[in-house]
Amino acid sequence: MTLIQHGFCIFGRGIGFPRAAWLCGAAVAALGALGCGTDTTGTGGNSTGGATGCEPGTELCGGASDCGADPASHAGEATYYDFADGSGNCSFDPSPGDLMIGAMNHTDYADSAACGACVQLKGPNAEILIRIVDRCPECAPGDIDLSPEAFAKIAELSAGRVPITWHYTACDVDGPIRYHWKEGSNQWWTAVQIRNHRHPIASVEYKADDGSYRSVARESYNYFVEPNGMGPGPYSLRVTDVFGQVLEDTNIEFIEAGDSPGAGQFPACAK
Template identity: 55%
Template sequence: MHPLRSQSRRFLLPAAAVILACGACSEDPSGGGVPLGEEQRGIATFYDANGSGNCSYAPTGDLMVAAMNTPQYANSAACGQCVDITGPQGSVRVRIVDRCPECAAGHLDLSREAFARIAEMRLGRVDITWTPVSCDVAGNIEYHFKDGSNPWWTAIQVRNHRLPIQKLEWRRGTGGWQEVRRESYNYFVNDSGMGDGPFDIRVTAPDGQQLEDTLTRVLDDGSVEGSGQFR
């Protein structure tokens, strides 16, 4: 075990040092996340990541991933966002898959594999700059229904998106669009369900781009490929 390892799974920086390192960091707990292209300053640490975490993604073989600090996690608005990080010995692009509960604004907790791209592992924590960027993904977005979803309780997660998801709306027939509540575990949940289908889904990116799809029915732990992708 590394000598800097705390009792939790993550490296911690003393509170005063966090304030100094992140004095220029923006905090947005309202749900908007950090805007694309807005450079942040902070620190990087590492943990034993496997691609899963608070964003409710499955473990993955691509371990260029990270956990976002709690203020800038923004109630899961950061989930799936890509971030370019520059450290003392290199740079790396990661995808946000988790939340670091004890991390202050500006702090990113990286997988071991990602941390090794920017610094020597023995350092444990290093100063970084980081910038949210568009993800280089292939294919269209994907809608995943949470296990237990049914016509009377429906939870949808958006996957494989190039830009962060700002909001998700739904409608039936010619009715008006209704915004669906976002949970901190990265699902949009309609407590009264979306019925037997078909129904329309509309997702919006922070820059205003929108994608619309018609889904035929609610699935239980199943996925549906959308018809488009953000630019």
């Protein structure tokens, strides 16, 4: 494993009782800082990775220069939406076995930067961990629209709307990150999504024929899209999380509408 340093941070949707349909949304503001250890195990392509801190003083890092700082706290209200199934604006597949999920308010959704992030949320009756899978366009900043299953753990469903506080936290994932290739992708128009990531994703780059890495723009539906295509593959890809931690993978196979495993995972975080 090789340590690669990037000082990279990004910036960062509520009603929903039940919530209306979703649309595409804006990059994660005030993602809470975590504390980083080392865990880059996995199987797949060849990978290198490492850990650094965020830009000092940014809202993302809670004003801290490393990911060992206290997470930035948010306050708002929780509602719930009846059709929550794990899919939504983040373009993830339905996850009937995991419905501890939520839709982030438009502001904090930040053009899909919050997609796949995990949130520690405290309500009137309990504290829960959820994963962000959707955008709530009508929600106020700080609000999160929950699945009924998640809402029922913090309050009675009959309450409809309750005050909450929350912060971003590391996701409890197993194995390496996965590259999911969008249906319709090809060597001339290529769209890839990062799945199974411990921390929110800040950027994706691919190695071009000239050996340079080229940044890929992120769309509000949570795919990184190269409109001129990345070529036929296999690919060398570089993925950076919001703490500046980098994973580099080589020999990543293109599988239309399918997944290609990486070889590593972003480091775990100290409590």
